[in-house]
Amino acid sequence: MARGTAMTLDLRTPEAASAAVPEVAAHLAAGGVIAYPTETVYGLGSLTTDAGLDALTVLKRRPSRKPFLLLVAGIPMLEQAGLVLSGVARRMAEEFWPGPLTLVLPGAEGRLPDRLRGPEGGIAVRWTSHRPLATLIAGLGLPITSTSANRPGEGTAPGADGVADRFPEAVASGHLLVLDGGVLGNVPPSTIVDCTVTPAALIREGAIGRAELRRRIGRGAP
Numbered sequence: 751m752a753r754g755t756a757m758t759l760d761l762r763t764p765e766a767a768s769a770a771v772p773e774v775a776a777h778l779a780a781g782g783v784i785a786y787p788t789e790t791v792y793g794l795g796s797l798t799t800d801a802g803l804d805a806l807t808v809l810k811r812r813p814s815r816k817p818f819l820l821l822v823a824g825i826p827m828l829e830q831a832g833l834v835l836s837g838v839a840r841r842m843a844e845e846f847w848p849g850p851l852t853l854v855l856p857g858a859e860g861r862l863p864d865r866l867r868g869p870e871g872g873i874a875v876r877w878t879s880h881r882p883l884a885t886l887i888a889g890l891g892l893p894i895t896s897t898s899a900n901r902p903g904e905g906t907a908p909g910a911d912g913v914a915d916r917f918p919e920a921v922a923s924g925h926l927l928v929l930d931g932g933v934l935g936n937v938p939p940s941t942i943v944d945c946t947v948t949p950a951a952l953i954r955e956g957a958i959g960r961a962e963l964r965r966r967i968g969r970g971a972p
Contacts, residue, residue: 758910761786761929767882770929771889777927778890781805783920785899785913786886787931788821789850789879790939790957791906792899792913794926795821797892798862809920811901817866818895819852819874823888828875831893832858838970839945845966848879850940850957866895872946882931898939909933943972 759773760766774784781801785794794810796802798820807814822828825835825843834857835843842851854872866873875893878884887894898906899913907913910930920926941963942953952960952972964971 757924758914758928758930761882761886761931764882764885767885768889771886774886774927774929775890778802778894782925782927783809784894784927784929785910785917786883786929787880787910787934788883788896789848790937791934792909792931793821793896794899795894795896798866798895800863803863803865803895805925806895806897809917809926810897812897814865817868817874818897819876820862820866820893821876821878821883821887821896822893823884824877827887827891827893828855828877832861833873833875835945837945837948838950838967839943841967841970842943842945842950842963843877846958847877848884850876850879850937852876852940852942854942854944854946854953856946870944870946872944874942876940880931883929886929908936 759770778797783794783796783805785792796806833855839853852874854874856872858873862873900906900916907916910928913928914921917926939956941956941958944951944953949970950972
């Protein structure tokens with residue numbers, strides 16, 4: 751769907767996602783930012799390059815010291831990046847992924863930028879359960895960054911039109927490519943667990959509650 755000089759691509763089905771891979775890959779490689787649906791809210795993302803992270807930080811108006819999480823399309827993808835799943839982290843991944851659980855993991859020194867690391871020294875990562883988005887990431891063959899598609903103090907956008915309304919200049923210039931996955935439901939954000947410490951620590955209780963983590967994981971759950 752044309753929007754001025756920009757284009758919104760369909761991301762409603764895995765087939766549409768596969769078709770979008772070449773254009774999205776070229777846009778990201780040129781330092782562009784994408785907006786996309788997830789299993790929780792619409793997100794903004796980039797490649798994990800310095801150029802991509804700079805572009806996302808400026809668009810989001812986010813403090814440079816605050817890291818972004820990563821979205822992957824499977825455990826092999828995060829392991830190829832050097833991130834480490836061990837012990838309770840692997841049990842949680844096997845039980846809840848793909849899904850709205852973000853794990854802060856150690857590793858990836860020299861493979862991913864240190865600016866992705868939080869104060870605990872780990873990198874936050876999630877295997878998304880949004881099938882078209884996972885198809886897109888698998889087609890790209892690389893993790894993408896993720897942050898909610900809004901600026902500080904704004905509410906999250908429920909659909910592609912809402913994203914475009916929040917970032918009109920970036921969309922009009924072609925810097926922000928919007929991937930339309932329809933209107934999302936009112937879903938809580940992902941649960942975040944720090945797996946760089948023992949025992950693992952619950953940073954944010956979201957779509958998966960602490961009680962559910964403990965019921966399904968047992969010993970070692972935060």
